[in-house]
Amino acid sequence: MARGSQRPVTVHTIARHVGVSPAAVSTVLANRHEERRLAPATVERIRQAVRELGYVPNVAARRLRAHDPGVHSMDLGILTTFEAPLFLVSRTLRQVQRAVDARSAPDRRFSVSIDMFHAGRLRELxxxxxxxxxxxxxxxxxxPEDDAFLRSISLPYAVVVQGRRLANYSCVLETPGAGGCQAAEILRRAGCRQPVVLTPALLTETTADRAEAFVAALEATGGRATGRLVADGFTPASGAAAVRAHLATHPGCDGIFAVTDTLALGAYQAIKAAGRRVPADMAVIGVGDHEHGDFFDPPLTCVGPSYDRVVEEIVALLFRLMSRRRESPAEVFVPPEVTLRGST
Amino acid sequence: MARGSQRPVTVHTIARHVGVSPAAVSTVLANRHEERRLAPATVERIRQAVRELGYVPNVAARRLRAHDPGVHSMDLGILTTFEAPLFLVSRTLRQVQRAVDARSAPDRRFSVSIDMFHAGRLRELxxxxxxxxxxxxxxxxxxPEDDAFLRSISLPYAVVVQGRRLANYSCVLETPGAGGCQAAEILRRAGCRQPVVLTPALLTETTADRAEAFVAALEATGGRATGRLVADGFTPASGAAAVRAHLATHPGCDGIFAVTDTLALGAYQAIKAAGRRVPADMAVIGVGDHEHGDFFDPPLTCVGPSYDRVVEEIVALLFRLMSRRRESPAEVFVPPEVTLRGST
DNA sequence: ACTTGCGCCTAAATCGATTTAGCATTTTCC
DNA sequence: GGAAAATGCTAAATCGATTTAGGCGCAAGT
Known part of the structure; x- marks a missing residue:
């Protein structure tokens, strides 16, 4: 990559512009000109230059300088896409924070932040x-693009990947295949004859796996070839649209497995709008990734890993990686649990 | 604060320990020992020391060094509490990101992250x-503690505060009093005789204002002294508990104004569990801060500022502050809008 | 005249990691 | 045997901001 040509405005630039030393500029920027007795006229000239030249402090430099050598500080990041809903991330964050609070000490500080990237463009972070x-x-x-990128490189610090398997990283994910099978089983027992799976167009490894396992399980138990509903996005609105369209052409459909809960929420609306009832006319299963699935009407039956378990594993793994340098990558599978509620 | 005593492990520490130069250590850490022809034995000794001494790279130093002087980079933060739900924050982030994407250039890069603090402990960030x-x-x-802290200091960079008024900062908030009045008016028109307001125990300035304005408006229009339900937290579960208890002792209650939507979600459940209907037996109003209020059953009537408007103002203000240094603090009020849906 | 003190400012070190230029050895090759 | 090449490493500069120790000139005090 070609380096930019214009040099940035630093304290030196300003110092040269005004005809003073960088120390004077720094003093003014920190508002310590009184105690260090800079002449008011000088302060004003420096302030003027700061404004005119559009000075922007370099946070990395400040941080390096301000850094107390006696304090270990660790920067932790939770990386996710803009496109994904944040419920889950916020639970991750809370757990990480709990872990961090427990490990913080006067000489050991952590900072945790959430950083987001556009789906498929992780490499630009x-x-x-x-x-x-x-x-x-x-x-x-x-x-998948992000996964390919991750596979092609090796990040030289502690990394835990959630929801997919990448050979060179530590991963935590739902036991492959399990969720889809359980959902198929529940719908079969509920007597559904024409169940479908509802997925977003953009699949992550986990959601793709759930859908495939579901279809495979149905076929294995002698079910008929079931439809596969694809919603535009992750939102309830797109879920509702997909279900509405399906019901119009397949009135016999009597069960839906939504691979994300927000889609299930949309499904509810479309089902009710079509004059049907959950679960009497149609059973719905989600995966428990919505914070408030229990407050859906009726409460949503879910098959999915306990998110708290998942996050616990992730956090434990992350801290293990950070303390022992160069542990070989681990894979942790969290089996999905079935939470039977009112929707089946 | 006393500075810690132990010096951190740096490349120098490792270099001294192994008996090589810091350059060699750095080379190994970057995995460039092949191209720079370090002896395999040396590489191994360095790796060993890195592991033994528990080296943790200083990210600030790396960033400073890696920094391309031709590229302006700006670090933006969205600061919020752990306790608050993330829906809103994620919308803020999306808007900020859009603004940032539009302003990014080869010589101008932004990074946006969400950083969280414990309620009342902003100062520790x-x-x-x-x-x-x-x-x-x-x-x-x-x-309020955080607000007091903010009032007592002056941050030397661009700051926009959302949802409260602080004299020395730029703020964007809902027009004070407006939301509560509108909610009172809607419930009055719906014929409610015993409306209550449902709030979390921990109030922000905005939620407190809504509740107060609501009570005041009811009293002003000759309504009777109305109850005030206090839920333990922000969650649907705590909202449901508060409403359940209230209905048990006040069977005549026929309207609820919930100052956050998650509480409204809980209220729905308690109302339905008590065998009542929304809105026939009881009207419910929320504030539109839940992403999926339209998918509640029935869809939730809301009075609250368009969140997108709020965020638009915030982002515009932030970028104005960052480009023009030292603009005097602005206050922007966004009037709440009424979204009539099925719950009233 | 000589110190003392004040007002105003600067030089240089520092934070930690990385990279470039280059210095000693040793090996290879004609 | 001597030049050229390869091997294995280091010194020092650099990124940008901040702080400490101290310098220089001038006025006041003795």
Whole structure:
């Protein structure tokens, strides 16, 4: 990459412009000109130059300088896409924070932040490759492009990947195949004859796996070839649209497995709007990734890993990686649990 | 604060320990020992020391060094509490990102992250005071303690505060009093005789204002003294518990104004569980801060500012502050809008 | 005249990691 | 045997901001 040509405006630039030393500029920027007795006229000239030249402080430099050598500080990141809903991320964050609070000490500080990238463009996240932003990260909601990118490189710090298997990283994910099978089983027992799976167009590895396992399980138990509904996005609105269209052409449909809960929420609306009832006319299963699935009407039956278990594993793994340097990558599978509620 | 005593493990520490130069250590850490022809034995000794001494790279130093002087980079932060739900924050982030994407150029890069603090402990957020983390921030969901802290200091960079008025900062908030009045008016028109307001125990300035304005408006229009339900937290479960208890003792209650939508969701459940109907037996109003209010059953009537408008204003203000240094603080009020849906 | 003190400012070190230029050896090759 | 090449490493500069120790000139005090 070609380096930019214009040099940035630094304290030196300003100092030269005004005809003082960088020390004077720094003093003014920190508002310590009184105690260090700079002449008011000088202060004003410096302030003027700062404004005119559009000075922007370099946070990395400030941080390096301000850094207390006696304090270990660790920067942790939770990386996810803009496109994904944040419920899950917020639970991850809370757990990470709990872990961090427990481990913090006067000489050991952590900072945790959520950074987002556009789906498929993880590689553009600044500082990821140069290892100049984080000491450890949790990566979730990646698309296949992002996965390919991750596979092609090796990040030189602690990384835990959530929801997919990448050979060179530590991963935590739902036991492959399990969720889809359980959903198929529940719908079969509920007597559904024409169940379908509802997925977003953009699949992550986990959602794709759930859908495939579901279809495979149905076929294995002698079910008929079931439809596969594809919603435009992850939102309830797109879920509702997909279900509405399906019901119009397939009135016999009597069961839906939604691979994300927000889609299930949309399905509810379309089903009710079509004059049907959940679960009497149609059973619905979600995966428990919506914070408030229990407050859906009726409460949503789910098959999916306990998210708290998943996050616990992730956090434990992350801290293990950070303390022992160079542990070989681990794979942790969390089996999905069945939460039977009112929708089946 | 006393500085820690132990010096951190740096490349120098390792270099001294192994008996090589820091350059060699750095080379190994970057995995460039092949191209720079370090002896395999040396590489192994360095790796060993890195592991033994528990080296943790200093990200600030790396970033400073890796920094391309031709590229302006701006670090933006969205600061919020752990306790607050993330729906809103994620919308803020999306808007900020859109603004940032539009302004990015080869010589101008932004990074946006969400950083969280414990309610009331904003002051502990690392780098906030030393200005060594962000070039600009959006602060939301602060508690009165945090507000007091913010009032007592002056952050030397671009700051926009959401949802409260602080004299020395730029703020964007709902027009005070408006939301509560509108809610009262809607419930009055719906013929409610015993409306209550449902709030979490921990109030932000905005939620407190809504509740107060609501009670005041009811009293002003000759309504009777109305109850005030206090839920333990923000969750649907705590909302449901509060409403359940209230209905048991006040069977005549026929309207609820919930100052957050998650509480409204809980209210729905308690109402339905008590064998009542929304809106026939009881009207419910929320504030439109839940992403999926339209998919509640029935869809939730809301009075609240268009969140997108709020965020638009915030983002515009933030970028104005960052480009023009030292603009005097602005206050922007966004009037709440009424979204009539099925719950009233 | 000589110190003392004040007002105003600067030089240089520092934070930690990385890279470029280059220095000693040793080996290879004609 | 001597030049050229390869091997294995280091010194020092650099990124940008901040702080400490201290310098220089001038006025006041003795």
């Amino acid at each position: 600044p500082g990821l490759l140069s290892a100049s932003r984080f000491n450890g990260v949790i990566i979730s909601n990646t698309t | 690392p780098g906030l005071l030393s200005a060594s983390r962000f070039n600009g921030v959006i602060i939301s969901n602060t508690t």
